[in-house]
Amino acid sequence: MRYFYTTLALALTTAISAPAFAQDNNAxxxxxxxxxxxxxxxxxxxEMTAVLYIEKSNKQPAQLASEINQLMTQAINTAKKYSQIKFETGSQSTYPVYDNDNRKVKEWRGRAEIRLESKDFKAASQLISELQQNFQTQSINFNxxxxxxxxxxxxxxxxxxxxxxxxxxxxxxxxxxxxxxxxxxxxxxxxxxxxxxxxxxxxxxxxxxxxxxxxxxxxxxxxxxxxxxxxxxx
Structure with a gap:
């Protein structure tokens, strides 16, 4: 019997609340x-952003890494002369290049990037020009x-x-x-x-x-x- 009264009270509450909710929803x-x-x-x-990269090949991977590291260090030292330019090194990779039969390593190829960012367009243009003695320009964007x-x-x-x-x-x-x-x-x-x-x-x-x-x-x-x-x- 107690269970019956409890269920009835819940049903009455639901019946009373539903129209009120519907009225608010309609309003x-x-x-x-x-x-x-x-x-x-x-x-x-x-703001000007630029990405420059260097790509070299060598039969000796150690010599290749040494050459790329030397050129990257040179590029960083050059960029340091421009206080109004932010710079950072980007991705760097070394991979083998095989002969026509894909059986023997013909040489090793390495690639490294440097990224520039500046609000001084003239200074950035000058730095890019200096770096292009050894680097190639991948992209230049303005934003x-x-x-x-x-x-x-x-x-x-x-x-x-x-x-x-x-x-x-x-x-x-x-x-x-x-x-x-x-x-x-x-x-x-x-x-x-x-x-x-x-x-x-x-x-x-x-x-x-x-x-x-x-x-x-x-x-x-x-x-x-x-x-x-x-x-x-x-």
Whole structure:
């Protein structure tokens, strides 16, 4: 008998709570609109990154390693002269090269990288020219630095939020509603970069053993903040 009363009380509680939950859920989904707004800005790329590499071959792996290490040390010492440039060694590998029958090791080949990063484009261009006496350029890219990107994104978040509010207010007026209530909002950032690379100009200057004194075209990046969410008209 005790079990019967307990079950009945639970059933009554469920029956009373369900309509209240359904009522709140319906109220939340009544006069709800999904809105999207954005804010964007084009800013100049203020950071240059480059990857240079050296590749050598030798029949003796020990001699190959010694030669590559010597050239890498020379490159690091050269880079140290430029205090405005950050640099680090990249990946390094040594592997065998076989003959046509793939049975006998013909020689050993080694590869090593050095990576550069700087906001001083002129200094970076000069360093690349010096390093290209022994190194080859794998890539040169321009982008917005982290500090500049965060600053602009914070400003665009505020701007996108205001655009969202203006759009919400306009829609409320269009639907003859006096106000609205924000349900949720998401802010997302993305960017598109236009990064021309002055690689040929740098390589031509390097081949003539002249450190280039030139202005590079870093291009611009477009940073966009999207604001999307839901409001309820009142």
């Amino acid at each position: 939340l989904n009544y006069n709800v609109l999904n809105i999207q707004a954005e804010a964007s800005r084009e800013i100049s790329n203020d 917005v630095s982290d500090s500049q990107r965060k600053k602009v994104e914070n400003e665009l978040m505020v701007e996108a939020s205001k655009n969202f509010q203006q759009r919400a207010q306009s829609l409320a007026q269009a639907w003859n509603k006096s106000s609205y209530q924000l349900i949720n909002i998401n802010l997302n950032t993305n960017s598109y970069s236009n990064r021309p690379v002055p690689l040929m100009a740098i390589m031509k200057a390097a081949s003539a053993d002249v450190i280039p004194e030139q202005e590079v075209a870093s291009g611009e990046s477009q940073i966009t903040v999207n604001a999307n969410g839901s409001i309820q008209l009142k």
